[in-house]
Amino acid sequence: MKAIISSEYGSPDTLQFNEIENPKPEDNEVLVKVQAASINYGNLVLLKGNPLLARLVYGIRKPKYTIPGGDIAGTVEAVGRNISQFQPGDEVFGDLSSSGWGAFAEYAAVPEKAIARKPLNLSFEEAAAVPxxxxxxxxxxxxxxxxxxxxxxxxxxxxxxxxxxxxxxxxxxxxxxxxxxxxxxxxxxxxxxxxxxxxxxxxxxxxxxxxxxxxxxxxxxxxxxxxxxxxxxxxxxxxxxxxxxxxxxxxxxxxxxxxxxxxxxxxFMQSPNKKDLEVVRELIEDGKVKAIIDKIFKLSEAPDAYRYFDEEHLQGKVVLLV
CATH class of the missing domain: 3.40.50.720 (NAD(P)-binding Rossmann-like Domain)
Structure with a gap:
Protein backbone atom coordinates (compact mmCIF):
# COMPACT_ATOMS: atom_id res chain seq x y z
CA MET A 1 0.00 0.00 0.00
CA LYS A 2 0.95 3.67 -0.32
CA ALA A 3 1.51 5.62 2.91
CA ILE A 4 3.02 8.81 4.27
CA ILE A 5 6.12 7.97 6.30
CA SER A 6 7.63 10.22 8.99
CA SER A 7 11.04 8.90 10.03
CA GLU A 8 12.54 12.07 11.55
CA TYR A 9 11.40 15.27 13.23
CA GLY A 10 11.43 18.40 11.11
CA SER A 11 9.54 20.25 8.40
CA PRO A 12 6.93 18.81 6.00
CA ASP A 13 9.82 18.13 3.61
CA THR A 14 10.80 15.17 5.82
CA LEU A 15 7.58 13.34 4.94
CA GLN A 16 7.92 10.55 2.37
CA PHE A 17 5.27 8.97 0.15
CA ASN A 18 6.31 5.31 0.04
CA GLU A 19 5.09 1.80 -0.72
CA ILE A 20 4.95 -0.46 2.36
CA GLU A 21 3.30 -3.73 3.35
CA ASN A 22 -0.39 -3.75 4.17
CA PRO A 23 -1.16 -4.02 7.90
CA LYS A 24 -2.77 -7.18 9.24
CA PRO A 25 -5.49 -6.76 11.89
CA GLU A 26 -5.06 -8.45 15.26
CA ASP A 27 -7.93 -10.33 16.89
CA ASN A 28 -9.33 -7.11 18.39
CA GLU A 29 -8.72 -4.89 15.37
CA VAL A 30 -10.54 -3.81 12.22
CA LEU A 31 -8.78 -3.36 8.86
CA VAL A 32 -10.05 -0.15 7.30
CA LYS A 33 -9.61 0.80 3.66
CA VAL A 34 -8.99 4.51 4.14
CA GLN A 35 -10.94 6.87 1.89
CA ALA A 36 -9.99 10.16 3.57
CA ALA A 37 -8.11 11.59 6.55
CA SER A 38 -7.55 15.07 7.96
CA ILE A 39 -4.90 17.19 9.65
CA ASN A 40 -5.10 18.49 13.22
CA TYR A 41 -2.70 20.42 15.45
CA GLY A 42 -1.49 17.14 16.92
CA ASN A 43 -0.13 16.21 13.51
CA LEU A 44 2.18 19.25 13.63
CA VAL A 45 3.42 18.21 17.07
CA LEU A 46 4.11 14.70 15.80
CA LEU A 47 5.87 16.10 12.71
CA LYS A 48 8.09 18.66 14.44
CA GLY A 49 8.61 17.03 17.84
CA ASN A 50 7.76 20.38 19.35
CA PRO A 51 7.07 21.20 22.18
CA LEU A 52 9.95 19.07 23.40
CA LEU A 53 7.88 17.54 26.20
CA ALA A 54 5.79 15.83 23.53
CA ARG A 55 8.80 13.69 22.64
CA LEU A 56 8.36 11.83 25.92
CA VAL A 57 5.21 10.41 24.32
CA TYR A 58 6.04 10.44 20.61
CA GLY A 59 9.73 9.45 20.71
CA ILE A 60 12.85 11.21 21.99
CA ARG A 61 15.07 11.27 18.87
CA LYS A 62 12.62 10.33 16.13
CA PRO A 63 8.88 9.68 15.81
CA LYS A 64 7.72 6.47 17.44
CA TYR A 65 4.69 6.42 15.12
CA THR A 66 6.04 6.40 11.58
CA ILE A 67 2.66 6.74 9.79
CA PRO A 68 0.96 9.94 10.95
CA GLY A 69 -2.73 10.78 10.81
CA GLY A 70 -5.41 10.63 13.49
CA ASP A 71 -8.75 11.35 11.80
CA ILE A 72 -9.91 8.59 9.50
CA ALA A 73 -12.90 7.70 7.33
CA GLY A 74 -13.22 4.59 5.22
CA THR A 75 -14.69 1.15 4.64
CA VAL A 76 -14.15 -1.98 6.73
CA GLU A 77 -12.09 -4.42 4.66
CA ALA A 78 -11.67 -7.22 7.23
CA VAL A 79 -12.18 -7.84 10.96
CA GLY A 80 -10.29 -9.75 13.65
CA ARG A 81 -11.81 -12.85 15.23
CA ASN A 82 -12.98 -10.99 18.35
CA ILE A 83 -14.75 -8.16 16.51
CA SER A 84 -18.55 -8.14 16.84
CA GLN A 85 -19.66 -4.58 16.06
CA PHE A 86 -18.39 -4.31 12.47
CA GLN A 87 -18.26 -6.39 9.33
CA PRO A 88 -16.68 -5.94 5.89
CA GLY A 89 -18.40 -3.20 3.91
CA ASP A 90 -19.32 -1.02 6.90
CA GLU A 91 -18.54 2.68 6.46
CA VAL A 92 -16.73 4.04 9.54
CA PHE A 93 -14.92 7.07 10.90
CA GLY A 94 -12.75 7.61 13.96
CA ASP A 95 -9.73 9.04 15.76
CA LEU A 96 -6.51 7.02 15.93
CA SER A 97 -4.49 9.54 17.95
CA SER A 98 -4.55 7.32 21.05
CA SER A 99 -4.23 4.10 19.07
CA GLY A 100 -0.89 4.47 17.29
CA TRP A 101 -1.98 6.97 14.60
CA GLY A 102 -1.62 5.60 11.04
CA ALA A 103 -4.47 7.24 9.08
CA PHE A 104 -2.28 8.66 6.28
CA ALA A 105 -2.21 5.39 4.36
CA GLU A 106 -4.39 3.31 2.06
CA TYR A 107 -5.13 0.83 4.85
CA ALA A 108 -5.07 1.00 8.65
CA ALA A 109 -5.51 -1.70 11.30
CA VAL A 110 -7.36 -0.03 14.15
CA PRO A 111 -8.90 -1.01 17.51
CA GLU A 112 -12.66 -1.43 17.48
CA LYS A 113 -12.94 1.22 20.21
CA ALA A 114 -11.38 3.91 17.98
CA ILE A 115 -14.09 3.95 15.29
CA ALA A 116 -17.84 4.30 14.89
CA ARG A 117 -20.25 4.08 12.00
CA LYS A 118 -19.89 7.01 9.62
CA PRO A 119 -22.75 9.56 9.64
CA LEU A 120 -25.14 8.61 6.86
CA ASN A 121 -25.41 12.16 5.55
CA LEU A 122 -21.69 12.84 5.17
CA SER A 123 -19.23 11.97 2.41
CA PHE A 124 -15.98 10.26 3.38
CA GLU A 125 -14.15 13.58 3.00
CA GLU A 126 -16.61 15.32 5.33
CA ALA A 127 -16.54 12.46 7.83
CA ALA A 128 -12.74 12.56 7.99
CA ALA A 129 -12.94 16.22 9.02
CA VAL A 130 -15.02 15.44 12.09
CA PRO A 131 -13.59 13.13 14.79
CA PHE A 268 -7.98 21.06 28.20
CA MET A 269 -6.88 18.10 26.12
CA GLN A 270 -9.44 15.91 24.42
CA SER A 271 -9.81 12.23 25.26
CA PRO A 272 -10.74 10.14 22.20
CA ASN A 273 -13.59 7.75 22.90
CA LYS A 274 -16.24 5.91 20.95
CA LYS A 275 -19.16 7.15 23.08
CA ASP A 276 -18.52 10.82 22.28
CA LEU A 277 -17.85 9.99 18.63
CA GLU A 278 -21.34 8.50 18.49
CA VAL A 279 -22.80 11.59 20.19
CA VAL A 280 -21.25 13.70 17.44
CA ARG A 281 -22.58 11.33 14.79
CA GLU A 282 -26.10 11.74 16.14
CA LEU A 283 -25.79 15.54 16.11
CA ILE A 284 -24.66 15.39 12.49
CA GLU A 285 -27.40 13.00 11.39
CA ASP A 286 -29.97 15.21 13.17
CA GLY A 287 -28.76 18.16 11.08
CA LYS A 288 -27.45 20.13 14.06
CA VAL A 289 -23.76 19.92 13.15
CA LYS A 290 -21.93 19.85 9.82
CA ALA A 291 -18.31 19.59 8.75
CA ILE A 292 -16.56 22.57 7.17
CA ILE A 293 -13.71 21.78 4.78
CA ASP A 294 -11.22 24.47 3.78
CA LYS A 295 -9.22 22.49 1.21
CA ILE A 296 -8.70 18.91 0.01
CA PHE A 297 -5.29 17.50 -0.97
CA LYS A 298 -4.30 14.12 -2.38
CA LEU A 299 -2.44 11.79 0.01
CA SER A 300 0.71 12.22 -2.07
CA GLU A 301 0.45 15.99 -1.47
CA ALA A 302 0.67 15.62 2.32
CA PRO A 303 3.73 17.94 2.65
CA ASP A 304 1.81 20.71 0.87
CA ALA A 305 -1.24 20.01 3.06
CA TYR A 306 0.86 20.34 6.21
CA ARG A 307 2.33 23.65 5.02
CA TYR A 308 -1.11 24.97 4.14
CA PHE A 309 -2.47 23.92 7.54
CA ASP A 310 0.44 25.54 9.37
CA GLU A 311 0.60 28.80 7.44
CA GLU A 312 -2.94 29.72 6.43
CA HIS A 313 -5.86 31.12 8.46
CA LEU A 314 -8.21 28.21 7.88
CA GLN A 315 -11.95 28.00 7.43
CA GLY A 316 -12.60 24.56 8.85
CA LYS A 317 -10.45 21.50 8.14
CA VAL A 318 -7.73 20.38 5.74
CA VAL A 319 -8.51 16.92 4.32
CA LEU A 320 -6.36 14.31 2.59
CA LEU A 321 -8.13 12.26 -0.08
CA VAL A 322 -6.74 8.73 -0.03
Missing part, protein backbone atom coordinates in the same frame (compact mmCIF):
# COMPACT_ATOMS: atom_id res chain seq x y z
CA UNK A 132 -10.79 14.89 16.67
CA UNK A 133 -12.02 18.47 16.24
CA UNK A 134 -15.67 17.75 16.98
CA UNK A 135 -14.99 15.57 20.03
CA UNK A 136 -12.58 18.23 21.32
CA UNK A 137 -15.29 20.88 21.00
CA UNK A 138 -17.90 18.63 22.61
CA UNK A 139 -15.77 17.71 25.61
CA UNK A 140 -14.52 21.26 26.13
CA UNK A 141 -18.04 22.71 26.12
CA UNK A 142 -20.09 19.97 27.76
CA UNK A 143 -17.60 18.47 30.23
CA UNK A 144 -14.93 21.06 31.02
CA UNK A 145 -17.16 24.08 30.43
CA UNK A 146 -20.24 22.48 32.08
CA UNK A 147 -22.51 24.38 29.70
CA UNK A 148 -26.17 24.83 30.63
CA UNK A 149 -28.92 25.80 28.22
CA UNK A 150 -29.45 29.56 28.06
CA UNK A 151 -25.89 30.48 29.06
CA UNK A 152 -23.82 32.98 27.09
CA UNK A 153 -20.78 31.49 25.36
CA UNK A 154 -17.89 33.20 23.59
CA UNK A 155 -15.93 31.15 21.04
CA UNK A 156 -12.61 32.95 20.51
CA UNK A 157 -11.23 31.51 17.28
CA UNK A 158 -14.48 30.25 15.76
CA UNK A 159 -13.46 29.67 12.14
CA UNK A 160 -10.95 26.81 12.34
CA UNK A 161 -11.50 23.09 12.77
CA UNK A 162 -12.38 23.06 16.49
CA UNK A 163 -13.97 26.51 16.39
CA UNK A 164 -16.52 25.71 13.68
CA UNK A 165 -17.66 22.65 15.61
CA UNK A 166 -17.67 24.58 18.91
CA UNK A 167 -20.14 27.15 17.55
CA UNK A 168 -22.52 24.45 16.34
CA UNK A 169 -22.28 22.21 19.39
CA UNK A 170 -22.80 25.12 21.79
CA UNK A 171 -25.92 26.09 19.84
CA UNK A 172 -27.14 22.49 19.82
CA UNK A 173 -26.80 22.44 23.62
CA UNK A 174 -28.93 25.57 23.95
CA UNK A 175 -26.37 28.35 24.40
CA UNK A 176 -26.40 31.93 23.16
CA UNK A 177 -23.23 31.99 21.09
CA UNK A 178 -20.89 34.84 20.22
CA UNK A 179 -18.19 34.01 17.66
CA UNK A 180 -14.94 35.99 17.38
CA UNK A 181 -13.63 35.82 13.80
CA UNK A 182 -11.94 37.88 11.10
CA UNK A 183 -13.89 39.84 8.49
CA UNK A 184 -13.89 37.08 5.89
CA UNK A 185 -15.30 34.56 8.39
CA UNK A 186 -18.27 36.57 9.70
CA UNK A 187 -20.67 35.00 7.18
CA UNK A 188 -19.32 31.54 7.97
CA UNK A 189 -19.91 31.97 11.72
CA UNK A 190 -23.43 33.22 11.07
CA UNK A 191 -24.16 30.26 8.79
CA UNK A 192 -23.10 27.92 11.61
CA UNK A 193 -25.70 29.46 13.93
CA UNK A 194 -23.76 32.06 15.91
CA UNK A 195 -26.19 34.54 17.51
CA UNK A 196 -23.59 37.31 17.49
CA UNK A 197 -20.30 37.81 15.68
CA UNK A 198 -17.35 40.03 16.58
CA UNK A 199 -14.94 40.95 13.81
CA UNK A 200 -11.67 41.20 15.70
CA UNK A 201 -10.13 43.37 12.98
CA UNK A 202 -12.69 46.08 13.79
CA UNK A 203 -13.63 45.62 17.45
CA UNK A 204 -12.29 44.05 20.62
CA UNK A 205 -14.52 41.70 22.60
CA UNK A 206 -12.56 42.65 25.73
CA UNK A 207 -13.71 46.27 25.43
CA UNK A 208 -17.41 45.47 25.16
CA UNK A 209 -19.81 45.43 28.10
CA UNK A 210 -21.01 41.87 27.59
CA UNK A 211 -19.56 39.18 29.85
CA UNK A 212 -19.92 35.42 29.40
CA UNK A 213 -20.68 32.27 31.37
CA UNK A 214 -18.25 30.25 29.26
CA UNK A 215 -15.34 31.30 27.06
CA UNK A 216 -13.69 28.77 24.75
CA UNK A 217 -10.22 30.02 23.78
CA UNK A 218 -9.37 28.08 20.63
CA UNK A 219 -6.59 30.35 19.41
CA UNK A 220 -5.24 31.44 22.80
CA UNK A 221 -4.27 34.90 21.61
CA UNK A 222 -5.18 36.92 24.71
CA UNK A 223 -3.88 36.93 28.26
CA UNK A 224 -5.53 34.82 30.94
CA UNK A 225 -6.37 37.99 32.86
CA UNK A 226 -8.37 39.31 29.90
CA UNK A 227 -10.42 36.15 29.67
CA UNK A 228 -10.97 36.14 33.44
CA UNK A 229 -12.23 39.71 33.35
CA UNK A 230 -14.82 38.84 30.71
CA UNK A 231 -16.32 35.97 32.72
CA UNK A 232 -19.49 36.28 34.73
CA UNK A 233 -19.46 35.09 38.34
CA UNK A 234 -19.06 31.30 38.36
CA UNK A 235 -17.88 31.58 34.76
CA UNK A 236 -15.41 29.18 33.14
CA UNK A 237 -12.62 29.77 30.62
CA UNK A 238 -11.39 26.69 28.73
CA UNK A 239 -8.08 26.98 26.89
CA UNK A 240 -7.85 24.56 23.96
CA UNK A 241 -5.09 25.90 21.76
CA UNK A 242 -2.55 28.69 21.81
CA UNK A 243 1.15 28.88 22.44
CA UNK A 244 3.28 27.67 25.30
CA UNK A 245 2.93 30.92 27.24
CA UNK A 246 -0.87 30.60 27.17
CA UNK A 247 -0.69 27.05 28.48
CA UNK A 248 1.82 28.06 31.16
CA UNK A 249 -0.42 30.93 32.33
CA UNK A 250 -3.42 28.61 32.47
CA UNK A 251 -1.63 25.92 34.44
CA UNK A 252 0.07 28.37 36.81
CA UNK A 253 -2.67 30.92 37.43
CA UNK A 254 -5.78 28.80 36.92
CA UNK A 255 -5.66 27.00 40.30
CA UNK A 256 -4.87 30.30 42.04
CA UNK A 257 -7.89 32.05 40.51
CA UNK A 258 -10.13 29.19 41.52
CA UNK A 259 -8.93 29.31 45.13
CA UNK A 260 -9.16 33.09 45.39
CA UNK A 261 -12.38 33.70 43.47
CA UNK A 262 -15.42 32.23 41.80
CA UNK A 263 -14.13 32.05 38.23
CA UNK A 264 -12.46 28.98 36.77
CA UNK A 265 -9.54 29.01 34.32
CA UNK A 266 -8.59 25.61 32.91
CA UNK A 267 -6.60 23.97 30.14
Missing amino acids: MAAVTALQAIRDKGKLKAGQKVLIHGASGGVGTFAVQIAKALGAEVTAVVSTRNVNLAQSLGADHTIDYTKEDFAEQEQNYDLIIGVNGSRSILTYKRKLNNEGIFVNIGGGGSQLFQTMLLGPLFEICGNKKISS
